[in-house]
Amino acid sequence: MTDAKTFMQAPDERGRFGEFGGRFVPEALMPACLELEIAFKDAWSDPAFIEEYNTVLRQFAGRPTPVTPLLRLSEKLGINVYAKREDLAHTGSHKINNVVGQTLLTKRMGKTRVIAETGAGQHGVATATAAARLGLECTVYMGEVDTVRQSLNVFRMELLGATVVPVTSGSKTLKDAVNEAMREWVTCVSDTHYCLGSVMGPHPFPWMVREMQSIIGHESSRQLIELGVATPDFVVACVGGGSNAAGIFSGFANTSARLIGVEAAGGAAVKNGSPGVLHGMRSMLIQSEFGQIEEAHSISAGLDYPGIGPEHAYLADAGRAEYYPIGDEVVLDALQLLSELEGIIPALETAHAVAWITREAGKTIPKGSSVLLNLSGRGDKDVAQVRSLLRGE
Amino acid sequence: MTDAKTFMQAPDERGRFGEFGGRFVPEALMPACLELEIAFKDAWSDPAFIEEYNTVLRQFAGRPTPVTPLLRLSEKLGINVYAKREDLAHTGSHKINNVVGQTLLTKRMGKTRVIAETGAGQHGVATATAAARLGLECTVYMGEVDTVRQSLNVFRMELLGATVVPVTSGSKTLKDAVNEAMREWVTCVSDTHYCLGSVMGPHPFPWMVREMQSIIGHESSRQLIELGVATPDFVVACVGGGSNAAGIFSGFANTSARLIGVEAAGGAAVKNGSPGVLHGMRSMLIQSEFGQIEEAHSISAGLDYPGIGPEHAYLADAGRAEYYPIGDEVVLDALQLLSELEGIIPALETAHAVAWITREAGKTIPKGSSVLLNLSGRGDKDVAQVRSLLRGE
Amino acid sequence: MKPLETKLRAVRDSGRKALVPYFMAGLTPDWTQHVEAAVHAGADAVEIGIPFSDPMMDGVVIQEAALTSLARGTNLDSICADLAKISVDVPLITMTYFNIFHHYGLERSIGKLTESGIEGAIVPDLSLEESGPWHEISNSYDLANIFLVAPSTNTERAKLLAQASEGFCYASARMAVTGKSSDEGDAAQVVAGIRAGSDIPTYVGIGITTPKQAKDASKIGDGVIVGSALVQLLIDGAGPGKIEEFITSFRLAID
Amino acid sequence: MKPLETKLRAVRDSGRKALVPYFMAGLTPDWTQHVEAAVHAGADAVEIGIPFSDPMMDGVVIQEAALTSLARGTNLDSICADLAKISVDVPLITMTYFNIFHHYGLERSIGKLTESGIEGAIVPDLSLEESGPWHEISNSYDLANIFLVAPSTNTERAKLLAQASEGFCYASARMAVTGKSSDEGDAAQVVAGIRAGSDIPTYVGIGITTPKQAKDASKIGDGVIVGSALVQLLIDGAGPGKIEEFITSFRLAID
């Protein structure tokens, strides 16, 4: 930290984190964003709401998730790695934290329906899950390409009572699913909440989703102390939109820990992007010379996003967090390493963070350092793909 | 309960629960069974071992798993259903509890390798997982038919560093995988522990596995009290070999709760079986007029077993627990119901217990009763099969 | 008052309902001739869409047009070069998403647009709250800024948007993105909201695809905006003749 | 002393190494003739396998034989009926898994077996600890019980098993199930363990598939048991001639 600023507070009244964030949406959605901001602020300061949110996370979603000392990996790398086990949360990733909060908020706002975008299906399944629990109607927008690649997740959402709508515009993937969800939200905003899946979109989403994921960081910080680690030297998370990273960083933003976000090399918005406006926010984006948004490319669908949440853009700008790209080629090795040494098959997204730690141990990460890894999700969803890749199919 | 007997204590010195249990194995394995019995008794009364076991369950396997009040299902059925969420344990079912214990015991015995049988792959994946964590070598025997049906689980085990051996004898399914694991154990018993996956096999396995699963019952009983339920009226679990049932029953064996085990109709050893000897134990088995073991048939691979753990045979005999069959035809409905109402896609095995509760609510289960369901596993492993079945493929 | 508003007030003062067709810049090599044809047939102003990869406020028709234009290699520079070729006596207004200008640079964009004859801008994802810097620069270039007011906008907010709008205020007839629609819409309520805040000309758009719908809308507002129906025609290969015919049918309906 | 043991001690006392081949009952319709052929060629006793669906102690060859026999519809009744047809002057010993008898009824099984000329029983999954009830009944029928001793059995336990065995004690040459093997085995150690407990005849089996292996084993124990190699021959369709030839080769090797 270069100065005594405190990080990861609420954004300013326009929803800005430094120069990033804000609210760039069609007027039709402005009232909903304003309403949501008020509703969120109100709920988030209501002990009864917080109590219900925490109860559902505990009783339904399986929180707290443990922190696992990764003993064999640590020995191999000469550093001390601890994994925050979001893979053990209901539906298999951190995504459930956010949707539990947003669906409770939906009910509190008197809305009866949620819509969501999804890439590979993790956020869609999580949203369908939380919606089912509350009896909310649920429609999920998913790029047509992804509905084919991840047809089992489509079926999973349907089992949970959701309707999945294939999006045929643009590149037919996540970015277009967001566009389409926004377009649809315009038509049904009176009874429908848009349950956005990461720390992106217009204010108050980046802030709200970060707050709803901050439980990861708060739990971890307490759990590490129990394990004898007052402050870890590094906190490492993969970054698609950046919600799992924001969640875990929250617990350590104002400590001496170095915060590391790992992006897919084919979607490295901090390293290869520039400031721009997309999906309601000003942030770092991968874009062409004339401001057309480029498609991201990654082995992992969850990191296949050309932008990054605005607060991350700010943390990068302020020098508080560092963001590094990891290429597809080392991700499979990392997934195999963690599986074999620790008995945990991570999601491909998470494997990016593992790959960075593995590569940088003894380099950026000095020997003997303590490293907290956010194990954002389990790899079950990815095993078929990993098998094809390893077999060169 | 008909008298003041206490249930679910240790078996007698021959490993018998009433007339069931014992140790029917080739002499080559007797020393290993005797050694295991001594090692287990020793470990299980060693506070340091128990502490390590509990620590690994907490830090690695995600215990305690929560108890979730199933509000919407309860409302629909007119009873109060609570689910013990073993689906949230690492690797997706209760199987991890047992393998964590047995792999720690393996190390304590100075052995460096484990073997295991598996049907659909749940116990195999769990064993490979726990073995990876400790750096134990692991070989899993799996019926050839199952290796084809569940090829992704084969790959999962391989990712975890295990070797999967397809078993081509007999019906090429679970029963034969157990036979083959026993045969192989004969050849390598000096350095290898056979990590059996349920409350079956020769003494001390049924007792040891029940003890290692009893954490389910003990947690549940405490958690129900926190939820205001002193003693549930019913405790319901599906039964393949019977480990998840034994685990949850342990917490309530000496209370007024009715204990219900739900078997697959095509493998209903209590209802349709007779006493017999298989896989090292005397228990209830489905067998022909001349004592040939019949193949079980179930929509769910994990219940596809022609026997039942000996302690269950005893509990049935003593009238302490009741065992009912559920046919394939209502299992899919139950799976869909729980998914839609509660946002939890259960394993097909678990769906048998849900189906029984759904069918008996207002009948065997009086309106207003409190029912504890052991939600033994998640359905992710089953969605492809469920999709095929629902689409009539 | 910016030149655009002076001109559009004049149209209204003349008792004429304004007809504003939308074209996607660069959709075809001869797109500028389509603009001219429309003006020839009676358009009072023309909206020029600049294609963006992620048009959040647009339905399938305009999405497709944007991708087609981009695939032809268009960009802000090439479009401005094309604009210079258009010779019409009605104002040109651009419509696109904020990132195009944000990335090109605000002052550089506004300079380039106004230099190319653009008098107004509709940037649907540039909310009132975020429009400060853009507004400031456009003031020094006399570029008018047009805001949309939606059925979801409350009266207080509608007033603010009406007052911030220059040239005209865009009344969104329904909660929808651009494209076909068959419902009645909420134009009357939206226009009333705008008029409670300002006497600026108020044009109704979003989902107006038939002369009948245009006629109804023109009774509510001071003009109508026709987008997707026209763009669909162009996608289907319409030439200047067909465009004149299309515009004429709308012209007749609202006159 | 049960009749089986008297007979087998007499074989040993005559200075002859015992040769005990194993047949799967019911493998072929003419299986009883195979038994007779083996005796003709010099077998001193015959093991009669009763097929079981889940033969935990058997390798692939005997597994296959069991399934083939079962597929032919054999059962304890039909096998006992077949046994009555066998006319040989050496003892017959049955080998199968406990569930066959448990299900049929212990007393009923033993009555039936002895009535059909069976003098001894090997039940590999009936551990010493579980054998009480079976032993008790077999005593009143003069059926001898044969236990296996394995390389993993410690000396104390080997003594108990040797003492509990009747007829002969089965020394498992290696930690393996029935079938082929190429290693040396641990027969010497196992046999020594048995002899420390009892002077009962001790036969070596498990994995003896060649005359050479039989010769080596016969130097250690009082006899050898040959199973899978013979059963494989039968699966491959061998008739009485081939069987005599096979048995003769073993006979010559151990004499």
Ligand SMILES: Cc1ncc(COP(=O)(O)O)c(C=O)c1O
């Ligand atoms: C397991 C996992 N990790 C990470 C991500 C990336 O999202 P975020 O950056 O918002 O955490 C995803 C998205 O699907 C995911 O499934």
Ligand SMILES: Cc1ncc(COP(=O)(O)O)c(C=O)c1O
């Ligand atoms: C989820 C689940 N439940 C239940 C079972 C049945 O085993 P048991 O009866 O030992 O609990 C299995 C076995 O694979 C399982 O995967």
